Amino acid sequence: MKQPLHRRQxxxxxxxxxxxxxxxxxxxxxxxxxxxxxxxxxxxxxxRADVTRQTLYxxxxxxxxxxxxxxxxxxxxxxxxxxxxxxxDVATAWLKSLRAGVSVPAVRTAALAVTAQADHDPDSARALxxxxxxxxxxxxxxLEPSGIQIxxxxxxxxxxxxxxxxxxxxxxxxxxxxxxxxxxxxTTLQHADTPRDFQ
Amino acid sequence: MKQPLHRRQxxxxxxxxxxxxxxxxxxxxxxxxxxxxxxxxxxxxxxRADVTRQTLYxxxxxxxxxxxxxxxxxxxxxxxxxxxxxxxDVATAWLKSLRAGVSVPAVRTAALAVTAQADHDPDSARALxxxxxxxxxxxxxxLEPSGIQIxxxxxxxxxxxxxxxxxxxxxxxxxxxxxxxxxxxxTTLQHADTPRDFQ
Amino acid sequence: MKQPLHRRQxxxxxxxxxxxxxxxxxxxxxxxxxxxxxxxxxxxxxxRADVTRQTLYxxxxxxxxxxxxxxxxxxxxxxxxxxxxxxxDVATAWLKSLRAGVSVPAVRTAALAVTAQADHDPDSARALxxxxxxxxxxxxxxLEPSGIQIxxxxxxxxxxxxxxxxxxxxxxxxxxxxxxxxxxxxTTLQHADTPRDFQ
Amino acid sequence: MKQPLHRRQxxxxxxxxxxxxxxxxxxxxxxxxxxxxxxxxxxxxxxRADVTRQTLYxxxxxxxxxxxxxxxxxxxxxxxxxxxxxxxDVATAWLKSLRAGVSVPAVRTAALAVTAQADHDPDSARALxxxxxxxxxxxxxxLEPSGIQIxxxxxxxxxxxxxxxxxxxxxxxxxxxxxxxxxxxxTTLQHADTPRDFQ
DNA sequence: TTATAAACGAGACGGTACGTCTTGTCTTATG
DNA sequence: CATAAGACAAGACGTACCGTCTCGTTTATAA
Numbered sequence: 001m002k003q004p005l006h007r008r009q010x011x012x013x014x015x016x017x018x019x020x021x022x023x024x025x026x027x028x029x030x031x032x033x034x035x036x037x038x039x040x041x042x043x044x045x046x047x048r049a050d051v052t053r054q055t056l057y058x059x060x061x062x063x064x065x066x067x068x069x070x071x072x073x074x075x076x077x078x079x080x081x082x083x084x085x086x087x088x089d090v091a092t093a094w095l096k097s098l099r100a101g102v103s104v105p106a107v108r109t110a111a112l113a114v115t116a117q118a119d120h121d122p123d124s125a126r127a128l129x130x131x132x133x134x135x136x137x138x139x140x141x142x143l144e145p146s147g148i149q150i151x152x153x154x155x156x157x158x159x160x161x162x163x164x165x166x167x168x169x170x171x172x173x174x175x176x177x178x179x180x181x182x183x184x185x186x187t188t189l190q191h192a193d194t195p196r197d198f199q
Numbered sequence: 200m201k202q203p204l205h206r207r208q209x210x211x212x213x214x215x216x217x218x219x220x221x222x223x224x225x226x227x228x229x230x231x232x233x234x235x236x237x238x239x240x241x242x243x244x245x246x247r248a249d250v251t252r253q254t255l256y257x258x259x260x261x262x263x264x265x266x267x268x269x270x271x272x273x274x275x276x277x278x279x280x281x282x283x284x285x286x287x288d289v290a291t292a293w294l295k296s297l298r299a300g301v302s303v304p305a306v307r308t309a310a311l312a313v314t315a316q317a318d319h320d321p322d323s324a325r326a327l328x329x330x331x332x333x334x335x336x337x338x339x340x341x342l343e344p345s346g347i348q349i350x351x352x353x354x355x356x357x358x359x360x361x362x363x364x365x366x367x368x369x370x371x372x373x374x375x376x377x378x379x380x381x382x383x384x385x386t387t388l389q390h391a392d393t394p395r396d397f398q
Numbered sequence: 399m400k401q402p403l404h405r406r407q408x409x410x411x412x413x414x415x416x417x418x419x420x421x422x423x424x425x426x427x428x429x430x431x432x433x434x435x436x437x438x439x440x441x442x443x444x445x446r447a448d449v450t451r452q453t454l455y456x457x458x459x460x461x462x463x464x465x466x467x468x469x470x471x472x473x474x475x476x477x478x479x480x481x482x483x484x485x486x487d488v489a490t491a492w493l494k495s496l497r498a499g500v501s502v503p504a505v506r507t508a509a510l511a512v513t514a515q516a517d518h519d520p521d522s523a524r525a526l527x528x529x530x531x532x533x534x535x536x537x538x539x540x541l542e543p544s545g546i547q548i549x550x551x552x553x554x555x556x557x558x559x560x561x562x563x564x565x566x567x568x569x570x571x572x573x574x575x576x577x578x579x580x581x582x583x584x585t586t587l588q589h590a591d592t593p594r595d596f597q
Numbered sequence: 598m599k600q601p602l603h604r605r606q607x608x609x610x611x612x613x614x615x616x617x618x619x620x621x622x623x624x625x626x627x628x629x630x631x632x633x634x635x636x637x638x639x640x641x642x643x644x645r646a647d648v649t650r651q652t653l654y655x656x657x658x659x660x661x662x663x664x665x666x667x668x669x670x671x672x673x674x675x676x677x678x679x680x681x682x683x684x685x686d687v688a689t690a691w692l693k694s695l696r697a698g699v700s701v702p703a704v705r706t707a708a709l710a711v712t713a714q715a716d717h718d719p720d721s722a723r724a725l726x727x728x729x730x731x732x733x734x735x736x737x738x739x740l741e742p743s744g745i746q747i748x749x750x751x752x753x754x755x756x757x758x759x760x761x762x763x764x765x766x767x768x769x770x771x772x773x774x775x776x777x778x779x780x781x782x783x784t785t786l787q788h789a790d791t792p793r794d795f796q
Numbered sequence: 797t798t799a800t801a802a803a804c805g806a807g808a809c810g811g812t813a814c815g816t817c818t819t820g821t822c823t824t825a826t827g
Numbered sequence: 828c829a830t831a832a833g834a835c836a837a838g839a840c841g842t843a844c845c846g847t848c849t850c851g852t853t854t855a856t857a858a
Contacts, residue, residue: 434717
């Protein structure tokens with residue numbers, strides 16, 4: 001739990017630095033689902049990535065920093081949802097994209113690890129909040145063509161059931177389930193007066 | 200990650216054993232929120248509980264086993280929801296009880312830790328599923344006077360937003376938010392035909 | 399190294415006590431050469447001899463005590479040397495008997511273990527001296543028919559090379575080597591005046 | 598008894614390594630006679646030498662390895678015997694040097710410990726044999742000016758009584774005793790034909 | 797093209813925790 | 828009521844990982 005000394009991190013511009021960084025992250029992504037969050041030690045990662053432990057510390061002074069990068073720089077999923085004016089279509093596409101993202105093992109494991117330690121690690125907590133907000137903002141951007149913007153509470157009503165099913169129930173998220181979520185969620189939007197914040 | 204040898208655990212009947220067990224769990228509950236899941240080492244716990252590490256291993260051969268006990272034998276919350284025939288009242292009371300339970304720091308931390316390692320530890324995964332099912336069954340029992348029974352999908356629609364708000368958004372769950380969740384959820388129930396499973 | 403509490407030892411007369419004692423010693427004799435002196439733990443011995451560790455502690459409060467018994471109550475070798483008036487014959491027979499005794503693995507191992515800790519364990523030192531004196535006295539008794547009695551120094555000159563060869567060189571003690579030792583030793587006796595002590 | 602993994606040992610050239618190594622050996626030499634062979638735990642040694650246990654394991658993966666170093670790198674005794682052409686003088690001087698060497702408590706204790714476990718530890722056995730052979734070779738080198746070379750059996754006849762007296766009888770080795778040993782030993786040499794091997 | 801700064805490899809080290817083992821004592825239940 | 832079964836404290840074992848600190852060597856950028 002001791003905070004490591006904050007040394008100067010490698011300059012991101014340097015091509016050698018990028019090479020090292022990308023190689024390590026790739027290996028980490030491959031390794032994480034195999035060995036689990038607690039098994040992804042710097043010792044193992046250094047050995048597999050053909051790098052010195054020292055190099056890892058230079059790039060990611062904290063294990064949390066490494067996990068952030070794994071979550072944030074998840075592999076491109078290609079099917080990023082497009083903006084649209086049909087709210088149902090946008091919400092459905094977005095939930096499916098969320099489902100896809102969380103299904104990538106490395107991202108999934110890293111995200112859960114960050115969440116678990118967020119209560120006792122301010123950095124992790126900050127990262128988590130930032131990710132949440134990014135998601136929220138991004139979704140509202142997708143909704144712009146429809147002229148509708150939703151509140152944070154409504155946003156939670158949308159994605160909450162999906163993530164709960166995946167992480168907590170450890171069950172499948174079928175297309176039917178997504179449909180049900182969206183259907184229910186739309187009724188709420190229709191019933192709501194403006195402003196629709198539940199304070 | 201190596202699975203420790205499964206030695207014979209202390210006989211639960213023995214009063215000496217119970218004394219030790221309770222004392223350790225109490226100390227663990229106190230310690231966990233302070234030091235975080237990774238900080239709750241057997242070394243520290245042994246020292247604080249005035250017990251040998253060996254004794255800890257006898258009682259909980261795996262760290263996961265200890266975490267289970269922390270989650271399952273959470274402190275009594277007193278306000279356990281009562282069965283009733285008003286679905287809205289039952290659901291609201293149940294969500295508030297869930298909120299209360301997850302607000303106990305030790306339970307909260309332990310639950311998150313178990314969740315995080317469930318992907319790579321079958322024991323944790325099993326425990327998680329069992330907890331989920333217990334919650335589901337318990338809720339339906341509360342609903343019995345109303346003559347209504349809900350599906351697992353509907354159950355997820357109910358509690359998903361609340362836990363997502365707590366764990367992922369790391370935001371507050373206000374009474375108003377709970378009301379909104381329940382209200383939306385009730386519309387789904389009313390719209391649904393029988394059977395209401397979303398397959 | 400802590401000196402164990404000295405509890406009351408079992409009464410040697412009790413047949414049950416003897417049964418236990420003999421069984422344990424037999425198992426220990428079998429075990430010792432297999433696992434080595436440091437591997438002969440009370441835990442292992444108790445398990446193999448179907449006895450509680452407590453019982454072992456009652457019989458031999460100290461590990462050294464157990465080793466003594468193993469050395470002193472070595473198995474009967476049958477060919478114990480007979481007294482005689484031919485000094486060469488007696489000495490040769492005695493050396494061969496010594497060689498035989500030390501070749502019993504359990505005795506050999508136990509004796510070496512006792513020797514090694516004699517410097518730091520007064521009990522072991524005392525036991526060692528006693529064994530030495532017994533051997534010395536016994537040998538002189540064998541010599542009585544010949545009318546010759548030897549000094550301790552002369553005794554050491556006789557058996558010293560044999561034990562050195564066995565324990566330190568870790569080489570074979572052939573009959574020819576024993577003959578050479580005895581021959582050389584006899585010249586010393588003949589040259590010596592009376593008293594033949596080298597002070 | 599399980600053979601510890603043989604990891605790479607520190608590079609002997611490194612001055613930092615030598616510093617550590619020498620400091621530890623010095624402390625061990627001081628400690629060994631005080632606490633005995635079984636009391637010289639890595640835990641104690643690490644504490645006293647202001648070194649981590651891990652460092653000890655890096656340098657001496659086996660306790661036996663440490664003991665070897667203690668025996669082999671015994672402190673210089675200064676009075677190492679000189680070659681000569683008077684066999685009696687050389688033998689006497691060599692025995693006195695042997696007596697001196699074995700009187701150094703640390704060497705004495707370490708040597709006995711190695712001997713005791715030689716039966717069950719091949720490494721110790723090998724080390725013991727090597728030490729024996731070194732002594733034998735060294736003695737014959739001292740004898741070179743005299744034109745005489747002795748067999749291993751004759752060598753054992755020389756040093757056997759001295760070490761037996763010291764280790765087994767636990768008695769004093771006086772100058773007179775050494776004289777007696779040498780005198781007897783010389784008669785054997787004179788009587789012997791060439792070659793003087795007792796096969 | 798060469799200096800000069802950085803990133804990196806190699807590896808020793810102090811710490812801390814792990815999971816296991818043995819020891820000697822003490823407690824509990826049982827026959 | 829004595830004894831086995833076994834829980835416990837104490838502490839060593841051998842291992843693993845962490846975070847730091849040299850000290851050389853390689854690589855990239857700037858002079």
